[in-house]
Amino acid sequence: MTLHLPWIIVFLPWAGALLLAALAPRGRWPALVNLGVSGVSCGLALAVLAVPEGVQGWTRVDAVNQPLVALAGIIGLATAAFSAATVEAERFDGLRARAYHAAFQLFMGAQFLALLSDNLGVMWVAIEIATLASVLIVAVHGTPAAIEAAWKFFLLCGIGIALALFGTILLYLAAQPLVGQGDPGLSWGALRAVAQQCDPGILSLAFIFLVVGYGTKAGLVPLHAWLPDAEAEGPLPITAVLSGLLLNAALVAVLRAKAIVGLNPGALEPGPLLVGFGLASLLLASLALWRRRDARRLFAWSSIEHMGLSAIAFGLGANLAGMLHLMGHSLVKSAVFFGIGAAAQIKGSQKISDIGGLAASHPALGWGLALGIAGLAGLPPFSLFVSEFRLVVAAAAMQPWLVLSIGIGLLLAGTALVRALQALCLGPPTPDAPVPGAFTLPGGLWWATGPAWALLALSMLLGFALPAWFTALLGDATRLLG
Amino acid sequence: MTFGSTGYDIAHLLGGGILLLSFVLLYQRRLEGVIGAFAIQGGLLAAAAAWQGWMQDEPGLYVTALLAFGAKALLIPLALRLLLRRLGLHRTVEPALGIGPSLLAASALVGLSVMVVLPVTAGQAQALTRENLALALSVVLLGMLMMIGRRNAISQVIGLLSLENGLILAAIGVRGMPLVVELSTAALVLMLALVAGIVVFLLRDQLATLDTDVLHGHQGERHQGERHQGERHQGEGP
Numbered sequence: 001m002t003l004h005l006p007w008i009i010v011f012l013p014w015a016g017a018l019l020l021a022a023l024a025p026r027g028r029w030p031a032l033v034n035l036g037v038s039g040v041s042c043g044l045a046l047a048v049l050a051v052p053e054g055v056q057g058w059t060r061v062d063a064v065n066q067p068l069v070a071l072a073g074i075i076g077l078a079t080a081a082f083s084a085a086t087v088e089a090e091r092f093d094g095l096r097a098r099a100y101h102a103a104f105q106l107f108m109g110a111q112f113l114a115l116l117s118d119n120l121g122v123m124w125v126a127i128e129i130a131t132l133a134s135v136l137i138v139a140v141h142g143t144p145a146a147i148e149a150a151w152k153f154f155l156l157c158g159i160g161i162a163l164a165l166f167g168t169i170l171l172y173l174a175a176q177p178l179v180g181q182g183d184p185g186l187s188w189g190a191l192r193a194v195a196q197q198c199d200p201g202i203l204s205l206a207f208i209f210l211v212v213g214y215g216t217k218a219g220l221v222p223l224h225a226w227l228p229d230a231e232a233e234g235p236l237p238i239t240a241v242l243s244g245l246l247l248n249a250a251l252v253a254v255l256r257a258k259a260i261v262g263l264n265p266g267a268l269e270p271g272p273l274l275v276g277f278g279l280a281s282l283l284l285a286s287l288a289l290w291r292r293r294d295a296r297r298l299f300a301w302s303s304i305e306h307m308g309l310s311a312i313a314f315g316l317g318a319n320l321a322g323m324l325h326l327m328g329h330s331l332v333k334s335a336v337f338f339g340i341g342a343a344a345q346i347k348g349s350q351k352i353s354d355i356g357g358l359a360a361s362h363p364a365l366g367w368g369l370a371l372g373i374a375g376l377a378g379l380p381p382f383s384l385f386v387s388e389f390r391l392v393v394a395a396a397a398m399q400p401w402l403v404l405s406i407g408i409g410l411l412l413a414g415t416a417l418v419r420a421l422q423a424l425c426l427g428p429p430t431p432d433a434p435v436p437g438a439f440t441l442p443g444g445l446w447w448a449t450g451p452a453w454a455l456l457a458l459s460m461l462l463g464f465a466l467p468a469w470f471t472a473l474l475g476d477a478t479r480l481l482g
Numbered sequence: 483m484t485f486g487s488t489g490y491d492i493a494h495l496l497g498g499g500i501l502l503l504s505f506v507l508l509y510q511r512r513l514e515g516v517i518g519a520f521a522i523q524g525g526l527l528a529a530a531a532a533w534q535g536w537m538q539d540e541p542g543l544y545v546t547a548l549l550a551f552g553a554k555a556l557l558i559p560l561a562l563r564l565l566l567r568r569l570g571l572h573r574t575v576e577p578a579l580g581i582g583p584s585l586l587a588a589s590a591l592v593g594l595s596v597m598v599v600l601p602v603t604a605g606q607a608q609a610l611t612r613e614n615l616a617l618a619l620s621v622v623l624l625g626m627l628m629m630i631g632r633r634n635a636i637s638q639v640i641g642l643l644s645l646e647n648g649l650i651l652a653a654i655g656v657r658g659m660p661l662v663v664e665l666s667t668a669a670l671v672l673m674l675a676l677v678a679g680i681v682v683f684l685l686r687d688q689l690a691t692l693d694t695d696v697l698h699g700h701q702g703e704r705h706q707g708e709r710h711q712g713e714r715h716q717g718e719g720p
Binding site for chain 1: 598599601602603604611615618619622626629638642645646648649652653656657658659660661664665668669671672675676679683
C-alpha cells in the first residue's frame, strides 16, 4: 500500500477529473463531487507523512516533499470547499462548469506528481500538465481580460518549461558517462550520488537553464509578468491554488536542481544566483505593492514578494527558514484569497476602493482577512514572522550587507500591506452589492470564513507550536536540500 | 564517430538544415511563408529523429519521428493555413524588430551558443553530441528571438513551436536519454494545446485581429478608463 501511495494520490484526482468531465453538470453535484474527491486526496496526502522515506520507481517520498504534499492536500480541500460555495456565482454554462472542475482535479493530481517525482523527466511532465490545466482554468470565462491573462501565462510559461526541459537534457548529459543509459540517468537520487564527479561546466549550464525555466513558473522577477494577470483574471477560487501550490512546486524543482549542482565543487555556485533572483523579486514587489488598485492583483504581487523571500532563504542555505516560509505563505495567502474572494462576491467588485469596512459589516470575514493580511506583512503570531526573523538572522550572519536590502523590502511591503488592511477591513463599510448565487449553500459565508480561519490557525501552529516530529521532518528536509 | 563517417555527416546535415530553417523563418515577410518554412523544419526534425533512432538503435525514436512528422509537418501547418484562410488574412508578419536586425541578432546568437556549448562540453561527450547540442541551442535561441521580434500572434506561436523543435533536436541527439519519447510527446501535447488555443480564440469575434498589441488594452490595471466593456469581474456577473 505505502509503495503505491504516491501513485494513488496522483491518479485519484485524475480519475476525479474524468468523472467530473463526464458528469452532467446538474445543480450542485459537480461542486460536491469535487469537494469529495479533494477530501479523500487530502486524507491520502496527510497519510504520506507516515510513509517511510524511500524511492518507488519514478517517485520518491522524502522529508522535502512530505510536508509540501500534506500542505497541498489541505489547501486543495479548503479551496474545493470555498469553490463549492462560490462557483454558482461564476455563472458557468454546462461546458465551462465541466472544464473548470475537471481542470481543477487535473491540476491537483499534477501538483502531487510534481512534488513526489524522483525522475526529473516525470517532474517536468507533471509541471507541464499543471500549466496546461491552470491555463484552461484561467481562460475559462472567455472574456478578453481572461484570454489576455491566459495567453500571457501560456507563452511565458511555455518558454519557461521549454528552457527547463533543455536544462533537464543537459543534466542527463552531464551524468551520462557515470550513470549510463536508461531511467536512472534522470533520477534525483542517482544524480545526487554522482554529482561530484560530473563535468562541472555542463552542470553549471544545466542549472542556469533550470533556474530560468522553473523560475518563470515560480514567479521570480524578471520572469514574473504572467503572475498578476493570471491570478487576478481567473475564477476566484483558483487563485488560492495557483498562488499557494503551483509556485511551490516550481520552486521545489529549482531546489532539487540546486541540491544536485551544489554538490559539485567545480560548478557554478547556485546560491548567489537564487539570492539575486530573490532580491530582485522582493524589491520590485515591495514597490509594486504600493500602486495596486485591484485587490487580487495586490495579493498576487505579494506572492512574488514571498517567493522572493523564500528564494533568498534557500540561496543563503537557510533551508529551514525557506521551507517554513513556503508553507506559511501558502497557508496565509490562501486564507487571504478566500477572504478577498468572499468580499468581492459581497461587494460586487474586486477594486480596493469598492471594498471597505469589512470588519464592521461582516466581523468573522473582516477580522479573518485583517489577521491574514497582517500575517502576510510579517506580523506575529503567524509563521511568516518566524521564518522572516530566521531569514534576517541567517543573512546577518552570512552576508551582513544583505540585511539592509531585505529590511528595506520587508518594511516597504509590510507598510503597503498594512495600508491595504486599513482600506479593506477598517473604516466605514462600503455598500453591499452581492452577486446572485454566491454563498447560497446552507452555512452561507462560513464556507469562506471557515477554511480561511482554519488555514490561519494552522499557520499559527506552524510558527509557534510545532510538534517535535514535524520539526524533525523539517530538519531532515534542510539536510536533504544541502 | 567523427567527421567523414556517413552517420555523423547525415546527422550533422539534418541538424544544420533545421538551424538554417530557423533563419528562413526569421526573414519571411508573409505568414504563409512562415508556416511553410515551419512545416519543412518539422519534416527535417522528423528525419533527424528517425536517423538518430537508426544510428543509436533506439526504436522509440521512430515514434518521436512519426509524431513530429504528423504534427509539425502536416497537422499544425494545415490548421494554421486553414485559420488564415478562414479569417481572410493574407498579412505580413508585422515585425517589431526589422528583418535585417533580426538576422544580425540571429547570427550573433548562433555564435554565442557555439561559444557557450563547445568549451563547456569539451572534456566529455562525443563530438556529434556536442555539435548537435550547439545546433539545438541555436534553434532554441532563434525561436525565442522570433517570439520577441514579431508582434503577430501566429508568428509568436510559430516561434515557440520552432523553439520546441530545438529541444527535441537536443533530446534525440543525447545517446541513451531516458524517457525521450515520453518527454517529446508531452512537449508536443503542450504545443498542440497552444495551437488549438490560438485557433479557438482567433475564431471568436472578440479577437478578430491577430495583433497581440490589441490585447494589452484589456490588461487589468493599465488602462483603467477603457476597461468597462472588456473587463468583467466575477463579482459583476455577465
